[in-house]
Amino acid sequence: MIVCSCNVLTDTAIRTACHTERPRTTGEVYGCLGCSPQCGRCARTIKTILDQALGGNCASGCSVCPMAGTAHTAPAEAA
Ligand code: FES
Known part of the structure; x- marks a missing residue:
């Protein structure tokens, strides 16, 4: 969805950037993209x-999260 x-x-592009680039602000998300x-x-x-990505609340509906389907906290802690 656009x-x-x-x-x-x-x-999807935004979620991917959140997981791979780990931006901390909305402005950084734009920059990552x-x-x-x-x-x-x-x-x-x-x-x-x-x-959602930083809080680990992306397990459902996030196909790019390497931790999808598992209980996890912030993706940064999963690395
Ligand atoms: S919709 Fe205008 S900046 Fe994103």
Whole structure:
């Protein structure tokens, strides 16, 4: 699903970046994906995805998480 229409970012791309690049802020998520915020409408959704990834609440519905289906905390602790 397209989350950011300005930069054509999908939720999958954002989750992947959260797990592989480990950004800490919404601004860093854009940077990891090679873009920058434009209108800002997607910032809240991106923050939610980031918080889910960092909080380990992504086990269901996150196909890119190497810890999917297991109880885990932040991906940084899993490395
Ligand atoms: S929808 Fe993401 S910056 Fe506009």
